[in-house]
Amino acid sequence: MIENRISDRAKILLIDEDTSISYLIRRAMEKENYKIYIAGSGKQGMEMSTGVCPDLILMDNKFSDMEGITLIQWFREWTDCPIIILSERSSYLDKVEALYAGADDYMVKPFHEKELAARIFSALRRRISAGAHTYYEAGNLKVDFTKRQVLLGGTEVHFSPVEYRIIESLALNSGTVVTYQMLLEKIWGPYAEQNSRILRVNMTNIRKKIESSPLEPEYITTIPRVGYRMLESQAEKGGMQMLENQTGRNMKVMEGQNIRNGIRMMA
Template sequence: METKGARVLVIDDELQIRRLLKVALSGHGYQVEEAATGEEGLEQVALYKPDVIILDLGLPDMDGLEVIKRLREWSSTPVIILSVREHEADKIQALDAGADDYVTKPFSMGELLARIRAALRHRAGTTEEPVLYFEDLKIDLARRRVTVGEEEVKLTPTEYELLKNLALNAGKVLTHRQLLRAVWGPPYENEIHYLRVYIGQLRRKIEADPSRPRHLITEPGVGYRLL
């Protein structure tokens, strides 16, 4: 998806934050709409049909988590949380509820812009595309074939399922629980050591330098994302 002209909806009760984001994002070619409450935000999503939503958790009429849950009943639009809540538990709760990413206030505009681009790429990749590219990493979903550069990488079935789930949600943070449930099943959703072992194995196979990964990124205490 071309980011120029992409529609961004900012749902935040702080007027100064909304003004700041409107000026900054408009300056980078985005079309920006605003909402000051959760209810207004949900209405704006239906009317405005944004490409990405920036959502504060501390809204005056309802918690941002409730906004996400209601939104996910009918919309898959990427949601980036922008909040002062910085505890891991808050991040995990928001991501498990259906948010795509989480940025804490105070924030760097450069970081937020990068997260918006990642969310837009994820949305663009939700079409039925059988081959996914991440620079030198290629994942052929139809053939279940993974290559790095010109070299085919041999993965175990579990390694492949883990990589596939991350690839289909490229740029999005997937929590430990979400990945464990998707790959191993609900009874294993607390077995975080499984993930650490398999992520380590995947990095040794797909990263040029496993100790400084470019593709498989750790979100400390929360989960992983593929870039």
């Protein structure tokens, strides 16, 4: 079923100064049901990342405003989402440097859009496989990590990207205390102001949406001056059946669709 595909709701941040390449990649990946956000510089990519909270990052390793390696290292200070480098640089030294800095994969331009889609899918699959659970469930609350979806009593509850990232972080560590500092760095990056006010505002909104009595929370409790603890999940480890349909879909090769020197050649 389409709702079980790994691409559904997955957000990709693309950072590239070449607008023509960005346009072609966006069109190709939107066909795969990914949601694409585009940044035209390294600094813009930094700014967008903390608001978008991407599931995967595609980026060049050469920018006019900063070094690509610096950007990779900055991301690795606060997020473990997969990073795939898309570069014209084919030297093995460039590849080795990027991979050691924290990139997960490296593709040299030009490349076929279906190969890019396959590598994105593979990176997201590995990330899900590394997790202990595919979903969180306690009482009437369920958080589906593969669909990025929250259900309360079987009804979907809508969250902003930041609100979802907070509840996801707590759900993945249910039963244990997650400190304010850990959440601030996880959601807003290592240079976020160590001021929990913004966190408290978001938590108030989250509780209004999932708690029957926000002042006496059932699911997310406050540990004074320390952080938050989410009610321990009763969910069992889930499987990966959702990958089967998507694997077949991504194996289909569309003739005449290449990304070559930034231009997709149409037959």
